[in-house]
Amino acid sequence: MKLPNNNMQKADGQAVPEPTLRRLPGYLSYFKSLKINNIEFVSSSQIAATFKMDATLVTKDLSYTGVKGRTKIGYSVDKLIENIVVFLDFNTQENAFLFGVGNLGKALINYDGLKQYGLKIVAGFDIDPAVIGLQVKEVKIFGVDDFRDLSRKTPARIGIITTPDHRAQETADLMVAWGIKAIWNFTPQSIKVPENIIVENTSIYSDLAVILNKLNR
Amino acid sequence: MKLPNNNMQKADGQAVPEPTLRRLPGYLSYFKSLKINNIEFVSSSQIAATFKMDATLVTKDLSYTGVKGRTKIGYSVDKLIENIVVFLDFNTQENAFLFGVGNLGKALINYDGLKQYGLKIVAGFDIDPAVIGLQVKEVKIFGVDDFRDLSRKTPARIGIITTPDHRAQETADLMVAWGIKAIWNFTPQSIKVPENIIVENTSIYSDLAVILNKLNR
DNA sequence: ATTAAATTGTTATTTTTTTAACAACTTAAT
DNA sequence: ATTAAGTTGTTAAAAAAATAACAATTTAAT
The missing domain is CATH 1.10.10.10 (Winged helix-like DNA-binding domain superfamily/Winged helix DNA-binding domain)
Structure with missing residues (x-):
């Protein structure tokens, strides 16, 4: 057609x-x-x-x-x-900030595949002083205050949320204030953002629900 | 209706x-x-x-x-x-074996949420001798040979694949031989299994494709 | 050269999913 | 008590997606 x-x-x-x-x-x-x-x-x-x-x-x-x-x-x-x-635009590299450098966050940073699929995590953020300053692979972990400088050097349109669930909304708010255009939310929490911001929720619980349903049918 | x-x-x-x-x-x-x-x-x-x-x-x-x-x-x-x-059967606990204790595997084991949603990872498996014998949280990591004993003590119907991509198929084969009923595949690799085995693929690349598409439209 | 088989690519149909419409009901305000 | 507003829950319509049907093509075999 x-x-x-x-x-x-x-x-x-x-x-x-x-x-x-x-x-x-x-x-x-x-x-x-x-x-x-x-x-x-x-x-x-x-x-x-x-x-x-x-x-x-x-x-x-x-x-x-x-x-x-x-x-x-x-x-x-x-x-x-x-x-x-x-x-799919996997050939043009898109930069991303990742917020919440816990287990999942670290796993994503370490995940080589993402780069191959067009996404490069250029910086990690956390509020835990014990994590700030560390480096996971080539990715440095920053505090919230370091954003301004960083964003000038390596701007990013995508923000990844891998914080604890209850921090999802405030992180989203922060990202929106930072000028992030698309939020990739790995928490099951639904987040509220302005109309023009893209949100994609990755919920492994949805997959789990499908598995359990098929298994118990 | x-x-x-x-x-x-x-x-x-x-x-x-x-x-x-x-x-x-x-x-x-x-x-x-x-x-x-x-x-x-x-x-x-x-x-x-x-x-x-x-x-x-x-x-x-x-x-x-x-x-x-x-x-x-x-x-x-x-x-x-x-x-x-x-x-959703989130109240009845379902046991799972996890194969491939790398970054993602560890993250899943550490992820408390899963237990709350009905899934308990009861054992990890790996082929790397450096990992076998370790313990991640309360979950012990075993070699392939330890399966028989283990499966008698704590049987599991769900198998989670978090291995490198190129090991997905052989891991799936192993799981099927073990009697696993449902496979949760976190690699992007498509796996071949008998008709009666349930397969659920969790592909973060699909979510990424959706994000990039919306971002670049 | 001719024919048969395999495969793409398009159009039509069916199925599934979502949205719309509306009736029935229940609470709170007058 | 009466009424109006808000809400559920069901039925109908629309939209989206998947499947089926089939024409067109092209390769390989005869």
Whole structure:
């Protein structure tokens, strides 16, 4: 329909279905592993079998990225990877501040994968004096007051909340005051922010709920 | 329609929409914070405003749990909490084995929240001799060989994969051989398992994709 | 060269999920 | 007591997403 068929170009105004958006990174990971195994082409039916889904849905998802397959051959793994990476903006590095350097926070900083997927945590923040001044991998941990200087050197549009639950709202408020545009909230707490601020909640409890439900059905 | 109106009883055969299932833990967290603030009643419109969603959808979601609201008063916070907890099986403790005691694995073990939501990690596993024998919080870390004994003492139906990506499949295979019924996969790798095994993938990359998309639109 | 099989990509249909509409009810104010 | 406002809960409609159907194409085999 209104899909852009100018190859390798992003559908900027076009809203991509969120389910599609959520599936694409999974495909990407799969394609990367195919590449490691020197597999050059893959068909939608193979992909569908791997993810236990309908092949049509796969082609639809992939078509959003502008990639073109070849009849009887399938899709080029290289092109798939390239198109998805570009489409999801995983190629342009986005800086992020992380607030709350506890277990989860440290795990995220140590998580190499994120960098590969377009996100670079450039600084950690905490209110615990015992943590401030430390360094986790290449990421230094700062106190709240150090923000001004830091933000001038390495500005960030994304703020990650990995604080204890009850500190989520105040942290969000702080981030908004700092000019953060998108908040990635890893606490189960729902946070209140101005209309124009993007919030994405990552709740492992939702996944847990799904597992328990399937298990006990 | 075919909703069970026998109060406080779970709709066992009835399939609950997964979106509903995913939203319930968020509500629950919110209700718990209301309770801490000594708020006894809450209306669907208040809940809807908090989560920026339609009030009708809230009532629908809540109705699945069998909770009943009072006109002009709203829902009892206590009853909401109780019904959601029961409905999601967060009250009956489910044991889990965790494989891959790296940063993320440790973070999950240290995460107190999980226990409160029905999941208890009873043992960690790793192939790194430097890690085997250690103890993270109350959770001991074992080698693969220790499984038999352990599984007799504290059986578990859920297996958590927090290994490096390229070890996901072999870990899954092992878990299936162990008799694990549901696998919670924290790697982006898609894993192949027998038909009857439940798999839930937690991919923070999906959330990241959504954030970047909104940010760059 | 011809044909058969496999595969993409599009359009149509069905299913699922969300939103809207509205009736019934209950509390609090007059 | 009466009324008005706010709220639940259900039914209907709309929107979104997934699946099915199928045409077009292209490769590989005969």
